[in-house]
Amino acid sequence: xxxxxxxxLSPFVFASSSPLFALxxxxxxxxxxxxxxxxxxxxxxxxxxxxxxxxYCHSYHSVSSGFILGPGMAGHPCMAKAxxxxxxxxxxxxxxxxxxxxxxxxxxDQKLLLELQKRTAEGEDLSDLAVEYSICPSKEEGGMLxxxxxxxxxxxxxxxxxxxxxxKVVRCKTKFGWHLLQVLSEREESVLEYIQPSELHEKMQDxxxxxxxxxxxxxxxxxxxxxxxxxxxxLPLRQFGNWGPxxxxxxxxxxxxxxxxxxxxxxxxxxxxxxxQGFKRVFNVSGGxxxxxxxxxxxxxTY
Numbered sequence: 001x002x003x004x005x006x007x008x009l010s011p012f013v014f015a016s017s018s019p020l021f022a023l024x025x026x027x028x029x030x031x032x033x034x035x036x037x038x039x040x041x042x043x044x045x046x047x048x049x050x051x052x053x054x055x056y057c058h059s060y061h062s063v064s065s066g067f068i069l070g071p072g073m074a075g076h077p078c079m080a081k082a083x084x085x086x087x088x089x090x091x092x093x094x095x096x097x098x099x100x101x102x103x104x105x106x107x108x109d110q111k112l113l114l115e116l117q118k119r120t121a122e123g124e125d126l127s128d129l130a131v132e133y134s135i136c137p138s139k140e141e142g143g144m145l146x147x148x149x150x151x152x153x154x155x156x157x158x159x160x161x162x163x164x165x166x167x168k169v170v171r172c173k174t175k176f177g178w179h180l181l182q183v184l185s186e187r188e189e190s191v192l193e194y195i196q197p198s199e200l201h202e203k204m205q206d207x208x209x210x211x212x213x214x215x216x217x218x219x220x221x222x223x224x225x226x227x228x229x230x231x232x233x234x235l236p237l238r239q240f241g242n243w244g245p246x247x248x249x250x251x252x253x254x255x256x257x258x259x260x261x262x263x264x265x266x267x268x269x270x271x272x273x274x275x276x277q278g279f280k281r282v283f284n285v286s287g288g289x290x291x292x293x294x295x296x297x298x299x300x301x302t303y
Contacts, residue, residue, distance in 0.1 A: 095189040101143040102181035103134035120169040195283040197292035214257040264288040
């Protein structure tokens with residue numbers, strides 16, 4: 001049966017050096033987006049409960065974020081040299097994301113492939129079969145890959161997944177072997193945008209904006225004591241394990257959400273993660289509070 005719930009509440013992970021991208025999941029479940037499905041040099045998903053500490057290389061046109069893996073994550077076959085590449089706005093065709101699970105078999109296991117496809121047609125759950133037979137690391141989570149978009153997977157898998165009817169198990173072949181895959185759900189893709197400090201400042205002059213917008217500061221408490229903006233709720237990135245699982249209870253994914261940090265890098269990490277949780281419109285404050293202080297409000301201390 002579907003191994004539960006947590007795909008919508010992912011803690012996150014992003015790793016480094018090639019444009020592959022890792023995300024992370026929920027409370028008690030790890031979800032692996034295996035290299036076998038990745039279209040190089042596109043994002044690579046590895047969903048895991050342990051957040052990681054960020055080390056960044058950053059460009060505001062195309063963002064590449066590197067991360068240090070948290071405890072227990074090093075050496076996992078799906079985590080090899082993963083990183084993130086993003087640009088503002090939505091790039092997927094049709095603006096659609098799908099929730100996918102799969103199992104992977106060796107190319108010469110066609111007899112087993114047909115047997116397992118027959119068993120799913122007779123009512124057996126693909127996730128249970130993935131645990132027993134799949135050679136993909138995602139077998140640990142019943143083959144769950146999480147929410148994916150076009151451009152993140154190898155072409156053969158992507159074509160099969162985005163054309164598959166909901167809940168129907170279909171097969172496809174890639175250079176990594178045979179896949180049985182199942183699309184469990186779909187949703188409209190969310191949007192991540194950048195907002196300049198000057199634009200944010202203008203918005204903050206409107207009292208209704210402070211009442212309606214969701215403002216999140218992901219810096220550490222000692223940083224917030226040095227400099228802060230009114231209306232921002234402090235959710236330190238290093239305490240992600242405490243607030244991450246409850247994010248959709250604290251904030252409304254349908255409302256505009258603005259994320260701030262020191263220089264716009266940690267906030268980008270959280271903004272990307274919020275986007276993956278289904279927050280419809282997420283804004284990363286470019287340059288963070290430092291640029292806000294330098295270009296908009298000199299009364300705010302810099303540090």
